[in-house]
Amino acid sequence: MGEDDDGGREVYGKMRAAAALRQIPRPPPTTFQEDLMEHLPAAIYTLLSCWTRFYQIGKNNHVVWDEAHFGKFGSYYLRREFYFDVHPPLGKMLVGLVGLLSGYNGHFEFKSGDEYKEDVPYVAMRVMLATFGVLMVPLAWYTAKELGFSNRAAHLTTIMVLCDVAWLCISRFILLDSMLLFFTVLTVFCLTRFHTERHDPFSPDWWVWLTFTGISIGCVASVKWVGLFVTALVGVYTLEDLWEKFGDLRMRKRDYINHWLARGLMLIGMPLFIYMMSFKLHFIILNHSGPGDAQMSSLFQANLEGNDFSKNPLEVAYGSKITLKNMGFGGGLLHSHVQTYPVGSQQQQVTCYHYKDDNNNWRVEKPWTLPKVDDAGEIEFLKHGDIVRLQHTPTNRNLHSHNVVAPVSKLNNEVSCYGNATAGDAGDHWQVEIVDDLVFGKREKVPRVRSLTTKLRFRHVLSSCYLVAPNSVLPPWGFKQIEVSCDKQNNPSDPHSHWNVESHWNGRLPVGETKFYKSPFLRDFWHLNVAMMTSNNALVPDADKEDILASSPTDWPWMHLGLRMCGWGDNQTKYYLIGNPAVWWSSTLSLGICVIVIAVYLARMQRGYRDWGVGEWDHFLYVCKIAGLGWFFQYVPFLIMGRVTYIHHYLPTLYFAVLMVGHLFDHFVFKSRRLKDTTKWVIFGIATGIVIGVFWWFRGVAFGIDGPIKEHWGLLWRKSWNIYESH
Known part of the structure; x- marks a missing residue:
């Protein structure tokens, strides 16, 4: 081998250099006016979200659905009595904190269907928890922008998040779901923001967004275990990123090892620390004997x-x-x-x-x-x-x-x-x-x-x-x-x-x-988590009983079933947990379209067609992976679970499908070089008009329906929905 022969390294170096050129460069610095225009839509959407989430939030003054569970758990924190539940403690501690800040004394029993007493500030508690649902909407805007969506696609995505009646309805009660949704959306935003900083590794901003990603993972997993599913998306993204860096022959070994250490510290160590600390606080606060004692050593x-x-x-x-x-x-x-x-x-x-x-x-x-x-x-x-x-x-x-x-x-x-x-x-x-x-x-x-x-x-x-x-x-x-x-x-x-x-x-x-x-903390921590897992596995459907609230994961993408959240009498305010059909059906359809589109483009590439500019294909795939794999990791585990499931389990999964809708609209319409700008505005107007119009048609199922349900016609878009049935 001659002195000038590098054993093929020059070839690989050229390949890596070409790959680097395909990466989308860091966005240029923005002016004050550009910053203002960037944040103004988020501020407007936040105000609109406040209206939808807070409007008539105290209309039903009875304990609705799982408020019977989570309101009671919040009460235990205020009374400092030890209890047991299948979910981690962070969300329920926040319910207890909300009760404390609202002036609640912790002595209401939260029996299902009971009327709230005058000394129970249920409206204030609902408002505080609904704030997590409010913040979902501006986060959707910022996430869409971080994913490189055009303004029209970002608006469409945010409007879909704003106008889905299932997300709206679930956010208006004393439940964990608004927190679960918020931290899921926050994790996706932090991940996309971290991706933007990939050009400047180990810079202060790079560390900030890596840390925030780890914190949000820890929070979402500490509210409900299903929050771990979004961790899988972060994990796959991280492994792919580290694999790409492994092939970068210009990177020093020390820097590559530091990348692994940084990810391990912030994406594994930080979430684990937050998760364990939530249990430590749980044990410190609940230092009195209570109904959950026997679950512990x-x-x-x-x-x-x-x-x-x-x-x-x-x-x-x-x-x-x-x-x-x-x-x-x-x-x-x-x-x-x-x-x-x-x-x-x-x-x-x-x-x-x-x-x-x-x-x-x-x-x-x-x-x-x-x-x-x-x-x-x-x-x-x-x-x-x-x-x-x-x-x-x-x-x-x-x-x-x-x-x-x-x-x-x-x-x-x-x-x-x-x-x-x-x-x-x-x-x-x-x-x-x-x-x-x-x-x-x-x-x-x-x-x-x-x-x-x-x-x-x-x-x-x-x-x-x-x-x-x-x-x-x-x-x-x-x-x-x-x-x-x-x-x-x-x-x-x-x-x-x-x-x-x-x-x-x-x-x-x-x-x-x-x-x-x-008793040592680590043993208590492990003991309680195993007990939670055992009890969760025991939540299987009874073969000899019909659960009219339960649904199968195969029912969710096309909204085959809804869920009555309370009594259905003529004199009761009624809430029906069902999504905005325009949002759910289009988002499910977009997932299938994405698979077909990727297959077609791969076939065209194999035949030598050039459909993409520099960096466009990589970016298209990046967004498809965030939305598509995010949906996959959130949805598929429910197909193999033995436990009983309900439609609200799909709500975090839906977010990724909505991102896919915005992505495909951007690709085929809003960023198309073949369509006129007027045509793009018309399509945007029709799409957003349908979403808003369907939301307005179904708004009552989230804001509350009074009087005989059969007087509210036009809500039965699928025969399988039990809106008008007597049972």
């Missing part, structure tokens, strides 16, 4: 004010009444109820339940081979290796297992309740195995079983299997509680086979101080 509950754990006797004895908490992440309390298994032995069901209930109570008894516990005799403490019966105190039946297949975990044996206080068999016998203790340490140093701190396993004497609760959800006949079974595999490290005594009652024993036992 016993040690966590011991540090909540208002519970009775400090009155627990420390050492467990025969004759003690106890509750047993499964120590697996998301674990519940050992529970039984009078209902029986419809399969298997058909004996009384045993489950894990996540709420405190008398059916969680068990009495520690001796095996049938030994004399009954003498409540007046000498106290005998529970030790490692002891064989016990656990008698369910409400029904007097005994915790039992046998060689019958468990209903869900088919490899395990069924666990049931059997017999009574005087009759049973050896299938009721369980050997206590101490694993360790928070205070004493290893098993060898633990003299007796202690409440809260001792980790236990229960081995079935006859079958040599272990009592487990691995977060398998029972069918509706088991009330979708967690299955308890007997695992034939001896896996000492399996946390779902670990139990601890949570509540402990024994009048013959002195109470012990348990408040000084602390």
